[in-house]
Amino acid sequence: MERKDLITAKAAAKQELGRIPGVEGFGIGDASLRVYVHDAAVERLVPSEFHGVPVHCVVTGSVSPLSG
Amino acid sequence: MALRVYVKTKLPRARLTPSERIPPRINGTPTDVIATGTIEALVRPTPCGISCGHPGITAGTMGCLVRRTGDEDGRRFILSANHVLANSNDAAAGDPILEPGPEDGGTSPIARLTDFQPIDFDGPNRIDAAIAEVIVPGDVLPEIAVIGPVQPSPSMPAVHQRVRKHGRTTLHTGGVVVDLAADIRVHYTAGVAEFEGQIGIEGGDGAFALGGDSGSLVVDAESSRPVALVFAGGIGTVFANPIDDVLARFTVEIV
Secondary structure: OOHHHHHHHHHHHHHHHHHOOOEEEEEEOOOOEEEEEOOHHHHOOOOOEEOOEEEEEEEOOOOEEOOO | OOEEEEEOOOOOHHHOOHHHOOOOEEOOEEEEEEEOOOOOOOOOOEEEOOEEEOOOOOOEEOOEEEEEOOOOOOOOEEEEOHHHHOHHHOOOOOOEEEOOOHHHOOOOEEEEEEEEOOOOOOOEEOOOOEEEEEOOOOOEEEEEOOOEOOOOOOOOOOOOOEEEEEEOOOEEEEEEEEEEEEEEEEEEOOEEEEEEEEEEEEEOOOOOOOOOOOOOEEEEOOOOOEEEEEEEEOOOOEEEEEHHHHHHHHOEEEO
16 A cells, blocks of 8 residues: 555544544554544444555553653 | 652553552551652763753653754753653743753753743644753763664654663663654643654553653664654553654754
């Protein structure tokens, strides 16, 4: 899969899947989209494939700055 | 009032045996567990990769030493996160930077805040970074603890790339790049900020970075060429600014 296809898919996913409460972010991994979600309940709302691109869902909780 | 218990690294309760767990109270007094890393005598010069911070924060990590591109005047700057050196925008040029950071008992300034990229809570961000000029040139060594000297030329990040860092809390850890273009929401005390184009990293054996490691320089595991600057994390994934963006913003190069 071309990187430009992944970039296009990520932009579309941000528009579409970004509306799901608890979705914390999007990224590009190894020939796949990465969708960062708050918890497993949100993970169940994210499809395993988006516009033909495999989706890797990652539970992160809330992403915070890493000061002590 | 609380009984402070100093530990090298905080670990999830599930990874501790019952005898290793600090009870929430001892003889009725509440306990407060504080991660210190390895406690060493305060000596200067100090390497990078250790505790530092603005007086208004807890503690973060001194990432690496930089100089203005083309400058030969001997001025050296600490590179770290905005929320470490500039208290998440609540700071001014000239503010003291303590080493170690306040949470680790630091009272002695080692640098003064020079410049920071403001965190925008209403629009997209690329970096959470700042620089502070070292007060006494030579007080900060260019090498990173355990890692040693850093190659000045940045490494283009790649998925599956093996990386490492040395930070205030988790010390020397290895990880793998898993994301080259993460767009994430980061929850600061002052609000939520959107970051685009971030590097995602997962730890190889345990957490790659935890609270206190912000500002750590991520380098390629083999070549020690710089890759990114740690600034945020969630469960299992750490996010870091691409180092090219950081160096370009301040017109600096790694010493």
